[in-house]
Amino acid sequence: MTEFDLIQRLIPNLPTNSSVIAGAGHDCAVVDIGLAGEFLLLKTDAVVEGVHFTAETEAPRVGHKALGRCLSDFAAMAGTPRHAMVTLGLPPGFDPEWIDGLYAGMRLLAERHGIAIVGGETTCNPERIFISVTVTGVLPKNRMILRAGAKPGDVIFVTGELGGSILGKHLDFEPRLTEARWLAENFSIHSMMDLSDGIAGDLRHILQSSGVGAELLGRAIPVSRAARQKARTALPGKGNLEIEVDTSGQALLAALTDGEDFELLFTVGSADAVPLLDAWKQRFSTLKISCVGKITVKPGLRLQDKFGLRPLNVSGYTHFS
Amino acid sequence: MTEFDLIQRLIPNLPTNSSVIAGAGHDCAVVDIGLAGEFLLLKTDAVVEGVHFTAETEAPRVGHKALGRCLSDFAAMAGTPRHAMVTLGLPPGFDPEWIDGLYAGMRLLAERHGIAIVGGETTCNPERIFISVTVTGVLPKNRMILRAGAKPGDVIFVTGELGGSILGKHLDFEPRLTEARWLAENFSIHSMMDLSDGIAGDLRHILQSSGVGAELLGRAIPVSRAARQKARTALPGKGNLEIEVDTSGQALLAALTDGEDFELLFTVGSADAVPLLDAWKQRFSTLKISCVGKITVKPGLRLQDKFGLRPLNVSGYTHFS
Numbered sequence: 001m002t003e004f005d006l007i008q009r010l011i012p013n014l015p016t017n018s019s020v021i022a023g024a025g026h027d028c029a030v031v032d033i034g035l036a037g038e039f040l041l042l043k044t045d046a047v048v049e050g051v052h053f054t055a056e057t058e059a060p061r062v063g064h065k066a067l068g069r070c071l072s073d074f075a076a077m078a079g080t081p082r083h084a085m086v087t088l089g090l091p092p093g094f095d096p097e098w099i100d101g102l103y104a105g106m107r108l109l110a111e112r113h114g115i116a117i118v119g120g121e122t123t124c125n126p127e128r129i130f131i132s133v134t135v136t137g138v139l140p141k142n143r144m145i146l147r148a149g150a151k152p153g154d155v156i157f158v159t160g161e162l163g164g165s166i167l168g169k170h171l172d173f174e175p176r177l178t179e180a181r182w183l184a185e186n187f188s189i190h191s192m193m194d195l196s197d198g199i200a201g202d203l204r205h206i207l208q209s210s211g212v213g214a215e216l217l218g219r220a221i222p223v224s225r226a227a228r229q230k231a232r233t234a235l236p237g238k239g240n241l242e243i244e245v246d247t248s249g250q251a252l253l254a255a256l257t258d259g260e261d262f263e264l265l266f267t268v269g270s271a272d273a274v275p276l277l278d279a280w281k282q283r284f285s286t287l288k289i290s291c292v293g294k295i296t297v298k299p300g301l302r303l304q305d306k307f308g309l310r311p312l313n314v315s316g317y318t319h320f321s
Numbered sequence: 322m323t324e325f326d327l328i329q330r331l332i333p334n335l336p337t338n339s340s341v342i343a344g345a346g347h348d349c350a351v352v353d354i355g356l357a358g359e360f361l362l363l364k365t366d367a368v369v370e371g372v373h374f375t376a377e378t379e380a381p382r383v384g385h386k387a388l389g390r391c392l393s394d395f396a397a398m399a400g401t402p403r404h405a406m407v408t409l410g411l412p413p414g415f416d417p418e419w420i421d422g423l424y425a426g427m428r429l430l431a432e433r434h435g436i437a438i439v440g441g442e443t444t445c446n447p448e449r450i451f452i453s454v455t456v457t458g459v460l461p462k463n464r465m466i467l468r469a470g471a472k473p474g475d476v477i478f479v480t481g482e483l484g485g486s487i488l489g490k491h492l493d494f495e496p497r498l499t500e501a502r503w504l505a506e507n508f509s510i511h512s513m514m515d516l517s518d519g520i521a522g523d524l525r526h527i528l529q530s531s532g533v534g535a536e537l538l539g540r541a542i543p544v545s546r547a548a549r550q551k552a553r554t555a556l557p558g559k560g561n562l563e564i565e566v567d568t569s570g571q572a573l574l575a576a577l578t579d580g581e582d583f584e585l586l587f588t589v590g591s592a593d594a595v596p597l598l599d600a601w602k603q604r605f606s607t608l609k610i611s612c613v614g615k616i617t618v619k620p621g622l623r624l625q626d627k628f629g630l631r632p633l634n635v636s637g638y639t640h641f642s
Binding site: 003029033045118119 | 322324327328330331334335336337338340341344345346347349350352354355356357359361363364365366367368369371372373403404406407408410415417420421424427428431432435436437438439440441442443444445446447448449451453455457459
């Protein structure tokens with residue numbers, strides 16, 4: 001059973017109440033607790049030693065990642081995070097200085113976004129460090145963007161570059177909070193999410209929620225230098241021209257399926273696409289944005305590459321499989 | 322390093338912002354996000370296989386405990402929980418039916434208190450099940466009860482009976498949410514917390530926060546049947562009169578130091594003590610309440626028993642020690 005199967009099994013039976021606007025299955029939960037003009041957003045996530053980082057990873061980078069993953073989900077909904085809580089599962093004999101470093105990494109990121117760490121819990125997890133982070137914050141009621149809003153004809157955008165995150169970005173990524181709020185304030189964003197499991201897998205969530213399909217344009221996918229580097233390293237005989245051709249395919253596959261990009265994936269009506277591109281370049285000159293495809297009435301996900309338009313039958317990262 | 326040492330080391334450096342009313346070190350964090358007349362409460366906690374439950378523990382009881390621990394902290398502040406999120410760390414090859422049972426236990430408790438489970442995260446923890454729960458809710462701004470409000474002369478109360486929780490109550494306890502709100506609505510409660518690490522340890526948190534001391538009356542401590550049973554089982558030759566005398570001391574020690582009672586510990590001005598006792602018996606006829614001692618100007622914690630008034634030099638449960 002994959003984590004997606006497990007989640008699909010659990011969601012229908014979760015207890016709910018009248019305040020829930022969007023519950024499990026969204027990047028953040030959205031609830032109405034009576035704030036004038038705002039919803040409360042809730043998000044929880046975890047990183048585990050040996051799964052999301054290694055015993056050798058520098059503690060501040062682990063802290064950055066642990067908090068950053070939740071913030072990336074806030075970005076996915078163009079929300080504003082305000083408060084965080086941290087639960088640590090620690091083996092006996094843990095190193096207090098490592099924990100100091102962990103918190104230093106979280107603190108830097110939290111302070112940059114005005115977030116208070118208001119508590120948490122410490123307990124024992126004998127074999128490895130387990131870090132669970134919860135973030136709460138707010139979202140203007142009239143600016144809620146869900147995965148379910150994609151419409152046929154929408155243009156699909158991604159920020160940054162994709163793939164090869166394992167070479168470093170998975171620890172050092174910047175959650176796109178500022179960019180997401182700017183998008184929500186200035187354009188009609190039909191659907192949005194953050195890329196955590198690879199666009200080939202994540203885009204399917206938008207497609208399924210919205211009841212639509214999509215075509216991705218292979219040569220428009222912003223393949224990161226890390227994805228190319230990873231592709232070259234993975235193949236023998238680098239330097240050989242034939243192999244070079246293959247590595248570009250491998251690098252594209254990495255960009256489509258590697259996890260932990262933590263970039264924004266969103267769709268807008270086609271009339272907004274060019275104005276958005278122009279305004280983005282004025283506002284965020286150092287962060288790439290790419291138009292990578294379009295939403296279609298026809299269901300399913302297809303890739304247009306040099307071999308034609310074909311079903312994209314790869315998926316993203318999943319635990320337990 | 323104990324968990325308390327670790328927490329004391331971390332708290333001074335946590336990032337904060339202007340919305341934080343009470344942060345780390347309180348039963349729940351209290352923040353002001355602009356709700357008319359109410360604060361937002363935040364709490365996170367975790368239970369771990371082999372630490373808080375065993376591989377043999379029935380899944381619904383684990384779910385009840387995982388959520389119930391957070392709710393007990395809401396009770397400690399007389400708050401109203403509204404939303405919960407659940408992060409699961411699971412070994413590969415976990416049993417989906419066990420997870421169904423876990424959620425069934427959480428659902429029963431959540432529905433009894435009108436709480437929605439609005440999401441969570443699943444990830445891999447290879448060796449054992451790790452369950453982190455976060456709960457958010459609200460509290461009237463004019464009814465905030467902290468650990469720091471105890472005053473010399475206050476009478477100290479506890480609900481229920483103490484000790485021996487390991488024999489079953491640690492899984493099946495009822496968080497005292499209704500009782501706590503009733504107390505806060507009807508009396509001036511000076512300080513309150515929930516008993517998670519034994520009154521001998523937990524009361525010290527109230528004393529330190531409030532800058533006071535306390536005397537406990539040994540014969541007034543409501544020693545549970547489970548604490549007596551545990552004391553008898555732990556000693557050889559049960560049935561012997563001399564041993565019986567010893568077991569009563571052992572049972573009292575258990576009531577003072579065993580963890581996971583999840584009862585309320587609170588203090589009120591002495592003039593309120595008798596009216597409170599009378600009103601309690603009318604309102605909650607099946608739940609015991611005990612006046613167990615008084616707050617003193619003199620610092621430290623002392624126990625009055627048949628040997629006189631002596632410093633109580635035992636402490637509660639702690640991880641990592």
